[in-house]
Amino acid sequence: MFLTDSDIQAIWLTIRLAMVVTFVLLIVGTPIAWWLAHSKSRLKGPFGAVIALPLVLPPSVLGFYLLLAMGPNGPVGHLTRALGIGALPFTFWGLVLASVFYSLPFMVQPLQNAFEAIGDRPLEVATTLGASRLDAFFTVALPLARPGFLTASIMTFAHTVGEFGVVLMIGGNVPGVTRVASVQIYDHVEALEYAQAHRMAAIMLIFSFLVLLALNVLRPDAFKMARRD
Amino acid sequence: MELRMAVSKSYGPFRLDADFSVQGERIGIFGESGSGKSTLIGMLAGLVEPDDGTICLEGETLFSRGEGVAIPTERRRIAMVFQQPSLFPHLSVRNNLLYGYNRCASQHRRVEFDPLVQVLKLEGLLDRGVNNLSGGEQQRVAIGRAVMASPRLLVMDEPLSALDDDLKFQIIPYLTRVCGQFGIPFIFISHSLLEMRLMTDTVLMFDKGRLVEQGSADELARRRMGLGQVGYINLLRLGRPVGSNGLHTFAWGGGKLLLSAAPKSEAGLYELSSRDIILFKQHPEAISARNLLKGLVVATFESGSKTGVELACGSDRLIAEVVHEAAAELDIRPGGELYAAIKASAFRPLG
Numbered sequence: 001m002f003l004t005d006s007d008i009q010a011i012w013l014t015i016r017l018a019m020v021v022t023f024v025l026l027i028v029g030t031p032i033a034w035w036l037a038h039s040k041s042r043l044k045g046p047f048g049a050v051i052a053l054p055l056v057l058p059p060s061v062l063g064f065y066l067l068l069a070m071g072p073n074g075p076v077g078h079l080t081r082a083l084g085i086g087a088l089p090f091t092f093w094g095l096v097l098a099s100v101f102y103s104l105p106f107m108v109q110p111l112q113n114a115f116e117a118i119g120d121r122p123l124e125v126a127t128t129l130g131a132s133r134l135d136a137f138f139t140v141a142l143p144l145a146r147p148g149f150l151t152a153s154i155m156t157f158a159h160t161v162g163e164f165g166v167v168l169m170i171g172g173n174v175p176g177v178t179r180v181a182s183v184q185i186y187d188h189v190e191a192l193e194y195a196q197a198h199r200m201a202a203i204m205l206i207f208s209f210l211v212l213l214a215l216n217v218l219r220p221d222a223f224k225m226a227r228r229d
Numbered sequence: 230m231e232l233r234m235a236v237s238k239s240y241g242p243f244r245l246d247a248d249f250s251v252q253g254e255r256i257g258i259f260g261e262s263g264s265g266k267s268t269l270i271g272m273l274a275g276l277v278e279p280d281d282g283t284i285c286l287e288g289e290t291l292f293s294r295g296e297g298v299a300i301p302t303e304r305r306r307i308a309m310v311f312q313q314p315s316l317f318p319h320l321s322v323r324n325n326l327l328y329g330y331n332r333c334a335s336q337h338r339r340v341e342f343d344p345l346v347q348v349l350k351l352e353g354l355l356d357r358g359v360n361n362l363s364g365g366e367q368q369r370v371a372i373g374r375a376v377m378a379s380p381r382l383l384v385m386d387e388p389l390s391a392l393d394d395d396l397k398f399q400i401i402p403y404l405t406r407v408c409g410q411f412g413i414p415f416i417f418i419s420h421s422l423l424e425m426r427l428m429t430d431t432v433l434m435f436d437k438g439r440l441v442e443q444g445s446a447d448e449l450a451r452r453r454m455g456l457g458q459v460g461y462i463n464l465l466r467l468g469r470p471v472g473s474n475g476l477h478t479f480a481w482g483g484g485k486l487l488l489s490a491a492p493k494s495e496a497g498l499y500e501l502s503s504r505d506i507i508l509f510k511q512h513p514e515a516i517s518a519r520n521l522l523k524g525l526v527v528a529t530f531e532s533g534s535k536t537g538v539e540l541a542c543g544s545d546r547l548i549a550e551v552v553h554e555a556a557a558e559l560d561i562r563p564g565g566e567l568y569a570a571i572k573a574s575a576f577r578p579l580g
Binding site for chain 2: 121125127128129132133140144146
C-alpha cells in the first residue's frame with residue numbers, strides 16, 4: 001500500500017489542525033492586525049515585536065514556555081483545570097493553542113499590510129456617509145482587504161502544516177491525537193522506514209510547492225486589488 | 230445653514246486658530262495649500278479632533294471640549310467629497326450611490342435615486358464597476374454618493390483639483406445644480422479664486438492657520454486684483470455666436486463682441502483678464518483691437534499699485550485695471566464715460 005493507516009491518520013490530523021488554527025487565527029488575528037495598522041499608541045512597537053517573535057524564536061523555546069504555561073502548575077493549566085477541561089499538553093486542543101501562538105505572525109502581518117494599504121480615506125468616507133466604525137469595517141475594510149485575508153489564510157495554513165518543534169514539545173507523539181505529518185516522517189526515519197518517509201516527505205514537498213505557487217499566482221492580482229482605490 | 234467654529238489645533242510648529250461664524254447656503258473656504266483648510270473641515274466632519282474649542286451647526290453642538298461633547302462623524306450628517314473620488318472599488322456605481330442613502334434615517338431623506346441620477350447624467354453607468362469610469366465620471370459618482378446621504382451640509386475639499394481644466398468646468402454646473410435642486414447647503418474648499426466665484430456666495434479666506442478675510446468671492450477677487458499676475462478675471466456668459474469670418478460675433482453689453490477663440494456649441498463662460506483691457510478717454514480713431522466698447526464708470530477701487538475700474542456696458546459689467554497714475558491722468562471717476570479696447574484674442578473659453 002502507498003500509505004499506511006497511521007500515515008493517513010497523521011495527514012488527516014494535520015489538515016484538521018491547520019484548518020482549526022487558521023479559523024481561530026482569522027478571529028483572533030484580525031482585530032490585532034487592525035489595531036497594529038491603525039493605532040498610534042506607543043505600545044504598538046513592542047506589541048508588534050511580540051507578535052513577530054515566533055518568526056525568529058526556535059520552536060523548541062516557544063514550545064518549552066507554552067508547555068510550562070499549560071502544565072499543571074502553569075497559569076493556563078490552572079485555568080483549564082478550574083474550567084474542568086483538564087491539562088492541555090499532549091491533547092489536540094493543546095496543539096491548537098500552541099499552533100495559534102506559533103503561526104500568529106503569519107496571519108497578523110499580511111492582514112496588517114492589507115489594512116495599511118487601504119488607508120484611512122475609504123473608512124472616513126464611509127463614516128461621513130453615516131456608517132459606524134463597525135459597519136465601515138464590515139462593508140468597506142473587509143471586502144477591500146480580501147486579498148490580504150487570502151494570503152494570510154494560506155500562509156497560516158501552510159505554516160501550521162509544517163510545524164514540528166512546537167508539536168514535539170507540547171503534543172509529543174500520540175497517534176491520532178497529536179502525531180502530525182512532520183512527526184510521522186520523523187518516526188519513519190527513526191525506524192529506518194525510508195520508503196514510507198519518502199512517500200510522506202514527497203507529499204509534504206508537493207503540498208508546499210503548490211502553496212507557494214498558489215501564493216505567487218494569486219498575490220500580484222491580490223495586491224493590485226488592495227491598492228486600487 | 231449657520232455654522233460657528235471656534236477651534237484650535239496644533240501639529241508640531243503649525244497651529245490652526247479659527248474663530249468665525251458664517252451663514253449661507255454656498256460657503257467657500259479659500260487659501261493656499263498649507264493654510265489649514267483641510268484640517269478645519271476635518272474637525273467640522275469629526276475626522277480630526279480639535280485640541281480645544283466648540284463647533285456648532287444649526288444650533289446643535291457637534292463638539293465642545295468644555296462640555297465634553299464630541300458627536301461621532303457618522304451622526305453629524307456632514308457628507309464629504311474629496312479631491313480623489315475615493316469610491317468603493319468593490320461596489321457598482323449603483324451601490325456606491327446607495328451606500329449613504331441606505332444608512333440615512335427615512336425622516337431625513339430628501340434626495341431620491343432617480344432624480345439624482347438624472348441630474349448627474351449617470352443613467353448609463355449604474356451597473357458598471359467604478360474602476361473603469363473616467364476621472365470626471367468618478368467624481369460625479371462621488372458627488373452623487375455624498376448627496377444621496379441627504380446630508381444637512383455637504384463639504385467639498387478641493388473636489389476639482391485632480392481634474393483637468395475642461396473637466397473642471399464641466400463638473401461645476403453639476404455641482405451647483407445638484408445642490409440647488411435638492412436644497413443642500415455646502416462648503417466648498419479650494420485654492421482657486423475662479424472656482425470660488427463660480428461656486429460660492431460667501432468666502433472665508435485662510436492663511437497660515439488663521440482667518441484673514443471674510444466676504445463675497447467677487448470682493449475677494451477685486452481686492453486681490455493688483456496683487457497677483459493674472460489681474461481680475463471677468464467672467465462673461467456668452468450665447469451662440471452669430472456669423473463668422475475668422476472671428477466669432479457674440480451679443481454682449483448691448484452691442485457685440487468679436488472673439489477669435491473657438492466658440493462652444495452652447496452658451497458658455499469666457500474669461501477676460503482686467504489686464505487685457507485698454508481704456509480711452511476719447512474715441513480712438515483707428516485701432517487694431519477688434520472690440521471697442523463704450524461704458525459708464527460705476528465704481529473704482531484700489532488694489533496694490535492698480536486702480537480697478539468697473540464699467541457698465543448696457544446691462545453687463547466689466548472690470549479693467551490701470552495704474553494709479555493713469556487713473557489720475559484720465560480723471561477716472563464714477564459717472565464718467567470711457568472706451569474700452571479689447572483684442573479679439575484676449576478671451577478664453579472655460580471648459
